[in-house]
Amino acid sequence: MSNGSHKGVHVAYIAAIDQGTTSSRCIVFDQSGGIVSVAQREHRQIFPKPGWVEHDATEIWTNVQAVVRDALAHASLSFSDIAAFGITNQRETTVVWDKATGEPVHSAIVWQDTRTDALIRTLGDQDRFRERSGLPLATYFSGPKLRWLLDNVDGLRARADRGEVLFGTMDTWLIWNLTGRHVTDVTNASRTMLMNLETLDWDSELVDAMGVPREMLPEIRSSSEVYGTYEGVPVASALGDQQAALFGQTCFEPGEGKCTYGTGAFLLINTGDQPVHSQNGLLTTVGYKIGEQPAAYALEGAVAVTGALVQWFRDKVGLISSAAEIETLARTVDDNGGAYFVPAFSGLFAPHWRSDARGVIAGLTGYISRGHLARAVLEASAWQTREVVDAMNADSGVDLTTLRVDGGMTANNLLMQFLSDVLDVPVVRPIVAETTCLGAAYAAGLAVGYWSGTDELKANWHKAAEWEPSMEPAVRDKGYRKWKKAVERTVGWMDEDDD
Amino acid sequence: MPGPIQSIQRAAEVLKLLAHGGAHQLSVGEISRALDLAKPTVHGILRTLQEVGFVEQEVEGGKYRLGAALFQIGTSYLDGNELRAKALNWSDTLAMRAREAVRIGVMHGKHVLVVHHVFRPDNSRQTLDTGALLPWHATALGKALVAFGEWPDGDLQSFTRHTLNPDQLYLAMNEVRDRDWAYDLHELVEGEASVAAPIRDRRGVVVGAIGISGPVERLCDSPDQPPRLELVSYVREAARSVSRELGGLSW
Numbered sequence: 001m002s003n004g005s006h007k008g009v010h011v012a013y014i015a016a017i018d019q020g021t022t023s024s025r026c027i028v029f030d031q032s033g034g035i036v037s038v039a040q041r042e043h044r045q046i047f048p049k050p051g052w053v054e055h056d057a058t059e060i061w062t063n064v065q066a067v068v069r070d071a072l073a074h075a076s077l078s079f080s081d082i083a084a085f086g087i088t089n090q091r092e093t094t095v096v097w098d099k100a101t102g103e104p105v106h107s108a109i110v111w112q113d114t115r116t117d118a119l120i121r122t123l124g125d126q127d128r129f130r131e132r133s134g135l136p137l138a139t140y141f142s143g144p145k146l147r148w149l150l151d152n153v154d155g156l157r158a159r160a161d162r163g164e165v166l167f168g169t170m171d172t173w174l175i176w177n178l179t180g181r182h183v184t185d186v187t188n189a190s191r192t193m194l195m196n197l198e199t200l201d202w203d204s205e206l207v208d209a210m211g212v213p214r215e216m217l218p219e220i221r222s223s224s225e226v227y228g229t230y231e232g233v234p235v236a237s238a239l240g241d242q243q244a245a246l247f248g249q250t251c252f253e254p255g256e257g258k259c260t261y262g263t264g265a266f267l268l269i270n271t272g273d274q275p276v277h278s279q280n281g282l283l284t285t286v287g288y289k290i291g292e293q294p295a296a297y298a299l300e301g302a303v304a305v306t307g308a309l310v311q312w313f314r315d316k317v318g319l320i321s322s323a324a325e326i327e328t329l330a331r332t333v334d335d336n337g338g339a340y341f342v343p344a345f346s347g348l349f350a351p352h353w354r355s356d357a358r359g360v361i362a363g364l365t366g367y368i369s370r371g372h373l374a375r376a377v378l379e380a381s382a383w384q385t386r387e388v389v390d391a392m393n394a395d396s397g398v399d400l401t402t403l404r405v406d407g408g409m410t411a412n413n414l415l416m417q418f419l420s421d422v423l424d425v426p427v428v429r430p431i432v433a434e435t436t437c438l439g440a441a442y443a444a445g446l447a448v449g450y451w452s453g454t455d456e457l458k459a460n461w462h463k464a465a466e467w468e469p470s471m472e473p474a475v476r477d478k479g480y481r482k483w484k485k486a487v488e489r490t491v492g493w494m495d496e497d498d499d
Numbered sequence: 500m501p502g503p504i505q506s507i508q509r510a511a512e513v514l515k516l517l518a519h520g521g522a523h524q525l526s527v528g529e530i531s532r533a534l535d536l537a538k539p540t541v542h543g544i545l546r547t548l549q550e551v552g553f554v555e556q557e558v559e560g561g562k563y564r565l566g567a568a569l570f571q572i573g574t575s576y577l578d579g580n581e582l583r584a585k586a587l588n589w590s591d592t593l594a595m596r597a598r599e600a601v602r603i604g605v606m607h608g609k610h611v612l613v614v615h616h617v618f619r620p621d622n623s624r625q626t627l628d629t630g631a632l633l634p635w636h637a638t639a640l641g642k643a644l645v646a647f648g649e650w651p652d653g654d655l656q657s658f659t660r661h662t663l664n665p666d667q668l669y670l671a672m673n674e675v676r677d678r679d680w681a682y683d684l685h686e687l688v689e690g691e692a693s694v695a696a697p698i699r700d701r702r703g704v705v706v707g708a709i710g711i712s713g714p715v716e717r718l719c720d721s722p723d724q725p726p727r728l729e730l731v732s733y734v735r736e737a738a739r740s741v742s743r744e745l746g747g748l749s750w
Contacts, residue, residue, distance in 0.1 A: 034595045035588055324581040332564070369557065411584040413629055431591045431620050462620035464591055465627055 012083040014445045015071060015233075016437035017064055019089040019170045020241065021110065021263070024063045026071035027437040028082075031450070033460040035434065037077070039070030046107055051114040054107035057095045060170070061177050079231040085178070086237035086444030088244035088436050089170035091191045094145035096156070096167050096216070102177070105165060106153050109145040114346075116144040119151075123209070126353075132203050133193045134275060134284030136353065142169055143193035143210045150212060160213045167216045171238040178235050179228025184218040185238035186295055190286040195220065197275045197284060200295060222289040223247075224443040237443030239288060241436050242266040246298060247288050248439030249404050249430060250461045252454045257298075257392070257400070259385060260435070261409035263311075264349075265303040267388045269396065270296055280391035281351030290446060290454075299395060301350040301388030305343040306381040307409050312343075313377050319370050327414045330374040337372035338363040340486035341380045348490065351391040358493040362486035381409065382419040383483040389423055403427045406435040413467075421471035422479065431464040509536065510544050514553060517565050519608055524562035577706040577745075579605055579614035582698070583629075586741045590617045590709060593737035597730050599711040599718070600625070601737075603698070604633065604640035609651040611641045611708075619713070634687065637662050639695035640708045642681035646672045647697055647705035661685035680735055681708075682725050684715065692718040694726045696738035701746035709738050 013036055018025040022045070028037040041063040046054040068085075072078060092111035097104045109115070116139045123144070126136045135141055146167050150157045159165050168176060169192070172184045189195040189202075194210060196203035200220060207214050221227065223243070226234045239247060242260060246268045249258040257269030268287065275284045275297040287298035310323045320326050340362045347355035361376065385403075393399045402425055409415060410429045420427040432438050445451040512534050517525060525533075531541045545563055548554040555566040586603055594601045594617040603615040610632040618625045635641025636655045645651065650672075655665060663671060663686060675681040680696040687693075695710025711718075711734060718726040 032595055034592045038588065322578070322581050322584075324584040325578050327580040328578050408584070408587075411587050412580070413583075413627075431595055431617065433587050433591060462595070462618070463622050463625075464594065464617045464620070466618070466625075467627065 012450065013075075013077065013081055014084055014086060014441040014450055015068065015082050016086045016088065016441040016444070017068065017174065018241070018437045018440065019060060019064060019087070019174060021090045021093075021112075024060060024067050025437065026064075026067040027434060027441070028071050028075055028077065029438065029441045033432055033438055033441075033457075035432070037071045037075035039067040039074060041067050041070075045110075049115075051117075053110040053113045055093065055110055057097070057104045057108045057173055060108070061174070064174060064177075079233050082233045083450045084226075084234045084236040084444040084448040085230060086239075086437075086440035086442075087171050087174055087235065088239050088241050088440035089174070089188070091169065091188060091240040091242065092140050092142050092145070093170050094142045094149070094167070095170070095173050096146065096149050096153075096160075096165050097173070097176075098159075099164055099166050105156060105159075106149055108170070108173075109148070111140050113145070114139045116148050119144055119148060129193055129206060129209070131277070132196050132206055134190065134197045134277070135193050136283075137193075138353075141191055141193040143206070143212065146192075146212050147210050157213075160216050163215050165216055166218070167212070168218055171240075172218045175227050175235060175238060178230040181228045182218045183221045183227055183238075185221055185223040186286045186289045187223055187240040187243040188238065189220045191240060197286070197297070200286070200289070222291050222293075222295075224288070224290040224447045226447055234444075234448050236445075236447035237440050239440055239443055242268055242300065243286070243288055243298070244437070244439035244443070245406055245435040246270065246439065247442055248432070248435030248437070249406060250442075250454070250458045251287075251404070252296070252458065255396070255398060256404075258404040258406060258435070261306055261381065261405060261407035263306070263308045265306040265381060265385060265388075265407075267301040267303075267385065267392065268298045269392055269400075270298055271396070272296060276395060278391070278395045280394050281353055282388075282391055282395055283350070288443065290443070299392060301391055303381075303384040303388060304347075304349045305345050306384065307407075308345070309341070309343040309377050309380055310409075312345075313374070319374070323408075324411065326374050326378060327412050329371055330378055330414055331371075333369065333371035333375060335372075336363075336375040336379055337368050338365065338482075339368050339372050339376040340383075340483055341373070341376040342483075342486045342490050343380055344490040348487070350388050352387075352487070352491075354491050356492055356494040357490040360486060360489050362489055363482065378412065378415045379418055379422075379479075381415060382422045383480070385419060386422050386480065386483075387487075401425055405429055406433050408433075410465075416465070416467045417470075420467040420469045422476055424469045424471075424473075424476065426469070427467045428463055429465045431462040433464075506544065509534070509540070510548060513541065513544055513548065514565070514569070517554065517563065524557070524564040526562045530563070577605070577700060579612065582707050582741075582745075583615040585744045586615060586698070586707075586709065589737045589740040589744070590615055592740075593709065593711065593733055594618070594620050596733045597711045599713040599730075601709065601711055602628075602640060603707055603709045603741075604638075604644065604695075605707045606635070606641075606644050606648060606651070607632065609635070609653050611635050611638060611644060614707070634658070636668055637683060637687040639681045639683045639693035639710045639712070642668075642671060642675050642683070643695040643697045643708035643710065644705060646675035646681065658687050659685055659689045661689070662687070680731055680738075681710075682731075684719070684723070684725060690715055690722075692726050694718070694731055694734045696735045698738050698745065699742045706745070707741075709741060710734055
């Protein structure tokens with residue numbers, strides 16, 4: 001079968017490496033943005049203690065090399081067929097390694113890891129660094145994780161002071177291994193809590209407050225430029241996964257945004273060349289920066305548990321054997337029967353930010369069947385999105401008119417229809433659901449001239465499906481009222497003596 | 500060799516009847532009327548099926564519906580939602596390459612049930628028709644499914660003067676089996692054509708079909724010729740990729 005290389009005409013491709021939380025993938029794209037080949041390898045999740053989550057950075061690097069090899073092999077391609085590599089990655093996950101040997105000094109501390117909880121409390125008020133970094137003090141971000149390593153790995157601070165070790169998020173770790181350069185991009189740097197949002201450089205005050213040596217931090221570069229080469233192929237982009245999805249959805253204009261449905265859901269809206277500070281519990285972050293052009297900023301609303309609730313329903317409750325079956329089960333009934341499921345498994349994220357909340361199923365009666373519960377599970381993703389969209393609308397002063405969605409859960413028609421119903425706007429899925437990889441590919445392709453500019457990328461964006469709102473306003477309002485009441489019942493559950 | 504076991508045949512009839520309505524529920528009386536069986540017989544069958552979890556009742560003494568155990572048997576049954584989730588990337592890629600709308604279908608009784616629909620990538624106004632039923636004998640999807648499965652009984656409606664009659668269909672089915680892909684030309688709608696190829700699970704059983712459809716001017720070199728082989732190759736490649744995703748192909 002032809003793989004796109006026609007006789008006499010050399011057709012190059014772009015390969016995107018997606019270093020995710022549970023696996024590493026490589027997807028090869030053609031010039032129209034179509035998928036040519038996919039390869040994937042999962043890595044171990046290391047849980048040394050409750051609340052701690054680690055990855056073996058060496059295992060991840062081995063897997064990344066393997067998926068690149070596999071993806072090329074699936075399509076009978078060689079490195080010379082690839083015009084550039086792009087990188088997108090799980091954000092905030094932190095690794096420190098020996099500059100001379102390349103050996104990590106400790107397992108990578110994953111974004112979900114809450115070991116810095118106590119450290120965070122000693123650093124002061126939740127909003128202490130918000131003005132400079134755009135972020136509330138929370139366990140997710142890299143700075144506190146790096147500080148924990150410096151405080152807890154024997155001799156690490158001394159080695160750091162001698163300039164023997166390097167810090168990086170996963171983009172930096174991969175680029176260092178691929179090209180030998182110690183760099184990060186602005187989007188990943190914006191999640192360390194060490195970068196100044198205005199200058200897009202390490203902020204002395206933040207770095208000092210966190211107590212980390214500046215020498216071990218990578219150089220901050222744009223998201224789309226050639227950092228170096230691997231096997232002769234330019235490595236030409238790096239973007240945090242959610243920012244990559246924003247790029248892949250071609251949200252290049254202020255006001256354009258997308259919501260990606262995976263384990264959690266992440267709504268990002270491009271706010272243009274100025275950072276917008278949220279009054280409604282959203283994060284301010286860098287959306288992307290193409291070469292020498294000004295950075296585009298974004299507001300981010302993060303929902304911790306969406307797809308993870310379906311997985312929980314599959315693995316812990318066992319009423320379904322695959323995530324997709326939740327739709328089959330949910331369709332056995334016409335509505336939620338009055339049941340609402342608020343999955344505040346580790347507290348509530350945006351817009352509430354309540355770490356003392358825990359999950360509830362509200363409205364239980366003897367009438368509720370497993371079909372109703374399946375509905376409530378799906379509806380939870382939609383109502384949580386509604387809350388974040390309301391916060392976005394309030395912060396930006398402009399109402400969202402269409403929601404662009406991507407991610408695995410967009411295969412669920414029932415959820416997508418319900419989402420459109422509760423938001424009362426059309427929900428649109430683009431023709432490449434793998435927008436995270438596509439965004440990394442786009443940014444890399446732009447850097448090497450494979451694509452001419454963002455207009456060409458916009459022309460590649462096509463609607464694959466659209467769901468129109470069809471819910472009666474009274475039904476929507478009542479549902480939202482009940483949802484909010486259910487949310488109220490989650491807060492304040494955790495007590496001082498709870499772990 | 501012993502003959503068929505009547506009670507198993509009857510139990511199968513009951514399950515088929517319940518399956519036809521999707522989420523539909525039926526009472527003992529409704530089932531006994533539909534299958535022309537005595538109420539106590541139906542009741543006995545349902546009790547047994549309920550014990551093994553193949554049917555269930557929402558409330559005691561209420562109507563019956565298919566049970567969760569049936570859904571969990573799994574290997575012999577591929578959930579349409581599952582198929583869509585697994586096929587998402589490849590149906591998107593097919594739509595982009597062919598520049599036409601893509602549908603994935605499975606057999607549902609005598610019809611093809613559309614379980615996935617990707618819009619034609621031209622940003623024109625289109626409506627999702629996931630959940631729609633198509634006649635099998637006048638669509639490439641249906642032919643690709645029936646060629647490797649059971650021939651559904653029932654009359655075959657003529658939609659255009661090109662709709663195939665049973666004899667022509669029989670020959671066409673042989674061709675589909677030889678080539679491993681199917682097409683329709685003006686057979687459902689005058690001026691429209693479709694191409695489809697079968698999707699196989701890990702046992703090699705055809706569990707669905709994926710295909711494109713559109714005006715003959717775009718799909719065919721001339722109005723009386725089968726769709727262009729370039730398009731056929733895209734469709735077959737997509738079918739192979741989805742099959743691989745389902746574990747049906749090892750490469």
